[in-house]
Amino acid sequence: xxxxxxxxxxxxxxxxxxxxxxxxxxxxxxxxxxxxxxxxxxxxxxxxxxxxxxxxxxxxxxxxxxxxxxxxxxxxxxxxxxxxxxxxxxxxxxxxxxxxxxxxxxxxxxxxxxxxxxxxxxxxxxxxxxxxxxxxxxxxxxxxxxxxxxxxxxxxxxxxxxxxxxxxxxxxxxxxxxxxxxxxxxxxxxxxxxxxxxxxxxxxxxxxxxxxxxxxxxxxxxxxxxxxxxxxxxxxxxxxxxxxxxxxxxxxxxxxxxxxxxxxxxxxxxxxxxxxxxxxxxxxxxxxxxxxxxxxxxxxxxxxxxxxxxxxxxxxxxxxxxxxxxxxxxxxxxxxxxxxxxxxx
Amino acid sequence: xxxxxxxxxxxxxxxxxxxxxxxxxxxxxxxxxxxxxxxxxxxxxxxxxxxxxxxxxxxxxxxxxxxxxxxxxxxxxxxxxxxxxxxxxxxxxxxxxxxxxxxxxxxxxxxxxxxxxxxxxxxxxxxxxxxxxxxxxxxxxxxxxxxxxxxxxxxxxxxxxxxxxxxxxxxxxxxxxxxxxxxxxxxxxxxxxxxxxxxxxxxxxxxxxxxxxxxxxxxxxxxxxxxxxxxxxxxxxxxxxxxxxxxxxxxxxxxxxxxxxxxxxxxxxxxxxxxxxxxxxxxxxxxxxxxxxxxxxxxxxxxxxxxxxxxxxxxxxxxxxxxxxxxxxxxxxxxxxxxxxxxxx
DNA sequence: AATGCAAATGCAAGCGCTTACATTTTTTGA
DNA sequence: TCAAAAAATGTAAGCGCTTGCATTTGCATT
Numbered sequence: 001x002x003x004x005x006x007x008x009x010x011x012x013x014x015x016x017x018x019x020x021x022x023x024x025x026x027x028x029x030x031x032x033x034x035x036x037x038x039x040x041x042x043x044x045x046x047x048x049x050x051x052x053x054x055x056x057x058x059x060x061x062x063x064x065x066x067x068x069x070x071x072x073x074x075x076x077x078x079x080x081x082x083x084x085x086x087x088x089x090x091x092x093x094x095x096x097x098x099x100x101x102x103x104x105x106x107x108x109x110x111x112x113x114x115x116x117x118x119x120x121x122x123x124x125x126x127x128x129x130x131x132x133x134x135x136x137x138x139x140x141x142x143x144x145x146x147x148x149x150x151x152x153x154x155x156x157x158x159x160x161x162x163x164x165x166x167x168x169x170x171x172x173x174x175x176x177x178x179x180x181x182x183x184x185x186x187x188x189x190x191x192x193x194x195x196x197x198x199x200x201x202x203x204x205x206x207x208x209x210x211x212x213x214x215x216x217x218x219x220x221x222x223x224x225x226x227x228x229x230x231x232x233x234x235x236x237x238x239x240x241x242x243x244x245x246x247x248x249x250x251x252x253x254x255x256x257x258x259x260x261x262x263x264x265x266x267x268x269x270x271x272x273x274x275x276x277x278x279x280x281x282x283x284x285x286x287x288x289x290x291x292x293x294x295x296x297x298x299x300x301x302x303x304x305x306x307x308x309x310x311x312x313x314x315x316x317x318x319x320x321x322x323x324x325x326x327x328x329x330x331x332x333x334x335x336x337x338x339x340x341x342x343x344x345x
Numbered sequence: 346x347x348x349x350x351x352x353x354x355x356x357x358x359x360x361x362x363x364x365x366x367x368x369x370x371x372x373x374x375x376x377x378x379x380x381x382x383x384x385x386x387x388x389x390x391x392x393x394x395x396x397x398x399x400x401x402x403x404x405x406x407x408x409x410x411x412x413x414x415x416x417x418x419x420x421x422x423x424x425x426x427x428x429x430x431x432x433x434x435x436x437x438x439x440x441x442x443x444x445x446x447x448x449x450x451x452x453x454x455x456x457x458x459x460x461x462x463x464x465x466x467x468x469x470x471x472x473x474x475x476x477x478x479x480x481x482x483x484x485x486x487x488x489x490x491x492x493x494x495x496x497x498x499x500x501x502x503x504x505x506x507x508x509x510x511x512x513x514x515x516x517x518x519x520x521x522x523x524x525x526x527x528x529x530x531x532x533x534x535x536x537x538x539x540x541x542x543x544x545x546x547x548x549x550x551x552x553x554x555x556x557x558x559x560x561x562x563x564x565x566x567x568x569x570x571x572x573x574x575x576x577x578x579x580x581x582x583x584x585x586x587x588x589x590x591x592x593x594x595x596x597x598x599x600x601x602x603x604x605x606x607x608x609x610x611x612x613x614x615x616x617x618x619x620x621x622x623x624x625x626x627x628x629x630x631x632x633x634x635x636x637x638x639x640x641x642x643x644x645x646x647x648x649x650x651x652x653x654x655x656x657x658x659x660x661x662x663x664x665x666x667x668x669x670x671x672x673x674x675x676x677x678x679x680x681x682x683x684x685x686x687x688x689x690x
Numbered sequence: 691a692a693t694g695c696a697a698a699t700g701c702a703a704g705c706g707c708t709t710a711c712a713t714t715t716t717t718t719g720a
Numbered sequence: 721t722c723a724a725a726a727a728a729t730g731t732a733a734g735c736g737c738t739t740g741c742a743t744t745t746g747c748a749t750t
Contacts, residue, residue: 010491012705012706012707013706013707013708014706014707022729022730023729023730023731024706024707024708024730024731025708025709025729025730025731025732026728026729026730028707028708028709029708029709029728029729032708036727036728036729037728037729038727038728038729041728041729055463055466055467056467056706056707057408057467057469057705057706057707058467058468058469058707059404059405059407059408059413059469059705059706059707060404060408060705060706060707060708060735061706061707061708062404062707062735063402063404063405063408063705063706063707063708063735063736063737064706064707064708064709064734064735065707065708065709065735066708066735068404070468077433078423078429078430078432078433079426079429079430079433081424081426081429084423084424084426084429085423085424087423088422088423088424088450091448091449091450095449095461100447100449100464100468101447101448101449102445102446102447103436103446103448104436104440104445104446105433105436116440118400119445121400122400122401122402122403123403123415123445124402124403124404146355231631231635260635264635286576286632287631287632287635290576290605290609290632290635290636291635291636291637292636292637357735357736357737358736358737358738359736359737367699367700368699368700368701369700369701369736369737369738370699370700370701370702370738370739371698371699371700373737373738373739374698374699374738374739377738381697381698381699382698382699383697383698383699386698386699401736401737402735402736402737403737404735404736404737405705405735405736405737405738406736406737406738407705407737408705408706408707408735408736408737408738409704409705409736409737409738409739410705410737410738410739411705411738
């Protein structure tokens with residue numbers, strides 16, 4: 001026998017059992033349900049565990065227990081701080097409960113998202129967090145078939161009694177639009193992320209549209225440019241929008257990243273923000289306070305969503321608790337990028 | 346028997362084997378080594394797989410094969426875009442190779458980092474990426490014992506022949522400092538992250554110190570304030586530093602986030618940047634171009650590091666390739682926050 | 691047609707753990 | 721003090737897959 005590789009073999013639960021002179025069942029129980037075991041046994045087993053430097057093999061545990069203690073999150077991108085923070089909070093709760101997080105990003109691509117979801121399930125995720133409602137029904141069917149608890153985040157309402165934790169994108173966008181209207185804005189344009197398979201983006205546009213009739217405006221007349229989420233795209237979209245005549249007095253953006261791009265573009269065009277044109281964002285990430293003028297935007301409770309998503313998931317898996325729908329508050333954060341229009345044409 | 350739960354049972358490899366009239370070994374081979382199997386068999390098996398909607402159970406696979414096809418990354422924080430981007434690139438390569446990423450963040454806390462590392466290993470990560478060299482020797486011993494390949498990222502040099510992919514923090518910081526010195530700066534202060542158990546932070550300070558003698562300055566005389574990485578902390582640290590007399594003409598920062606805080610603080614104090622005081626960053630994240638004045642900083646190849654880390658890890662695990670040490674280039678990005686000092690006192 | 695060899699397939703033993711059920715030990719209370 | 725109940729422990733059957741080795745099949749060669 002090869003001594004070297006022999007030495008490399010990791011101790012198993014069997015080894016611990018033999019050494020501690022108990023059965024493997026007792027070792028397992030000591031590790032998983034310490035109070036089902038006499039104190040004397042527990043001490044002896046734990047001592048052996050330490051002595052052998054034993055660590056349980058999670059694959060074996062998962063296979064036997066039919067549970068991985070792993071929870072997945074499939075997010076659109078890690079590059080936007082808003083998701084990064086949600087994740088950080090999500091992870092914190094999981095770790096505090098002895099669970100592990102699996103992360104994957106889909107780059108806003110439905111096909112990649114589907115692959116990632118299936119992959120996570122194949123890897124035995126006990127539960128999963130997804131962003132937004134929009135995806136093929138068969139994915140939901142698949143998830144139900146596998147009986148994997150799902151939490152839809154970033155939206156306050158979901159269909160079919162699915163759990164969700166988020167906020168009302170329509171209402172939030174509407175609220176911001178109403179504020180702008182009350183300041184006197186009448187020519188409003190919108191830079192949105194692509195709305196196909198992105199209900200959050202769609203809802204935000206819809207929210208602004210919903211506010212327009214209050215000011216006697218035609219909701220359908222609002223110019224909307226759709227693009228990808230990036231600063232550069234925001235810049236380009238802004239240029240497109242400002243080519244119109246008459247120009248809008250306010251350009252609302254689907255998120256802060258686009259808004260930062262818009263501000264940059266405006267400044268490059270020699271326009272004063274908010275003097276010549278107002279710009280608003282959505283999310284309230286750190287960027288919003290850094291850019292100059294600071295962004296008037298909607299504050300989204302990212303950390304809270306991450307934390308609650310983890311708690312709900314754990315509750316559903318461990319305590320078999322019922323699905324819940326949590327709708328959090330958002331609020332408009334007023335900074336400098338939105339002001340009354342100079343000419344109220 | 347409960348029909349419902351019976352129906353819920355997922356098909357196993359056994360089921361596929363029975364249905365396709367082959368042994369389980371053949372199904373396994375069809376899935377893992379398709380070219381070891383006749384085309385006829387392969388087609389029949391794959392057809393059955395589809396018909397039964399079979400998905401392999403990763404825990405069982407991992408247990409039997411002694412490999413999880415999972416790779417871990419333990420990073421200080423997800424909230425800094427620089428790590429988020431590295432991760433995104435890391436994941437992309439893994440996914441393209443049929444592997445999965447496990448992520449954990451340590452909040453710059455060595456104890457949490459250690460726990461996370463052990464946890465990832467317990468979960469059977471086939472390889473792991475860590476940021477920087479600084480950690481207890483026993484962690485490295487543990488990793489060696491388990492024979493888990495490790496890649497140290499964010500630094501171009503590592504001890505004991507360990508793999509690394511990164512850049513020379515000392516040289517990069519020195520280069521930036523030299524540029525500042527050539528502009529005429531003599532009173533330089535530094536805002537650093539805590540340097541305990543953070544070799545990158547230490548190296549950056551050391552790099553600036555190394556540049557000072559060139560200008561006939563005393564390296565040890567440079568004021569250094571250590572703090573946590575956050576905009577707020579950068580602001581506070583800047584205030585502390587500017588309380589000195591004479592004030593520095595240049596405040597260099599350990600990363601862009603701190604630098605943005607410093608710029609904010611300067612502006613709140615009514616100081617013009619770079620007129621009254623120059624400020625530099627490190628990392629070159631998006632923030633650096635958004636803040637006004639835009640940051641002069643060191644560009645760090647985050648995406649490339651993430652990509653290479655994944656490739657190296659896969660190579661070490663799958664092809665048993667030897668550890669490599671990759672030292673990437675960095676370069677100074679000149680923007681507006683660094684200029685010649687007004688008074689060359 | 692017989693032979694030899696390589697390729698394809700099958701057999702069955704685990705991988706390291708959990709857990710239903712059986713057995714033993716301890717506790718309880720009359 | 722002793723039987724019954726409760727608590728602790730043990731037994732052993734898997735969980736769903738991979739893989740070394742044995743067997744069968746197909747094909748080229750003689």
